[in-house]
Amino acid sequence: MTEPSYLTAVRESYDTVAADYVRLVxxxxxxxxxxxxxxxxxxELARPLGPVADLGCGPGKVTAHLAGLGVPVFGVDVSPRMIELARAAYPELRFTVGSMTALEVGSGELGGILAYYTTHHTPPQWLPTVFAEFHRTLAPGGRLMLAGHVGNGEHLRPTRAYGDHPVSYESHLLPPDRxxxxxxxxGLVVTTRVVQEPEDGVKRQAGTFLAYKPR
Incomplete structure (x- = not known):
């Protein structure tokens, strides 16, 4: 499958901001x-079910956090520079370059997927493809946690980020219901949905979803 054009912008932007991202996030x-x-x-839900993929892992901070909680986790990110930083910081963990639109994971291989503040860069028309990959790669009973910015359908085009570096990615703030x-x-069953209102300097709502693939 030909890579979606938006991924080029995401890859180049996060390669550019990677060093300051580590410092600022x-x-x-x-x-x-x-x-x-x-x-x-x-x-707790995913730990006993098999390998867990942290998709859009960036420099590996959350991947390492899950590993510290006893989760058999590995990281995947579209940015080669982010993966370099993750490997340097956490050499005991596995990190690979890859895309959520076409995961190099066999069907039913994963006990869990974490998509933590990553899918908001995906144009809405591509989300069915990404979520179909989540369903394909999860084992029956496998767990998903998706968290990220939500809104009322806003489409944001920032020009600079993380240390004032130029970026060309976009953000799509879909309503939690959508x-x-x-x-x-x-084909995923949503069990929990939490929406957090902006506070303490946070500019946007955040939504977190827990779901599973039926057996």
Whole structure:
């Protein structure tokens, strides 16, 4: 399959900002209590089910956090520079370059998938493809946690980010109900949905979904 054009912008942008991203983005232990609790809940659900893929892992901070909770996790990211930084920081873990639109994972191989603040860069018309890959690669009973920015359908085109570097990616802030619908249409069962309102300097709503693939 030909790579979607939006992935080029995402790859080039995160290659550009990678070093400052590591410096500026919070460690998982510094996240708000609700976010930490959702990651802990996902870890407990997915830990006994088999390998877990952290998709859009960036420099590996959340991947390492899950590993510290006993999860057999590996990271995947479209940015080669992010993967380089992740491998350097956490040499005991596995990190690979890849895309959520076409995962190099066999059908039914994963006990869990974490998509943590990654899918908002995916144009809405591509989300069914991404969510179909989640369904394909999860084992029956496998767990998904998807978290990210949500909104009322806003389409954002930032020009600079993370240390004032130029970026060309876009962000698509879908309503939580629409994300839930798309997950269900992909054959995943949503069990939990949490929407957090902006506070403490955070500019946008955040939505977190827990789901599973039926047996």
């Amino acid at each position: 919070k460690e998982p232990a510094e996240l708000d209590p609700v976010s930490r609790a959702m990651l802990a809940a996902f870890a 994300i839930g619908e798309l997950l269900q249409q992909a």
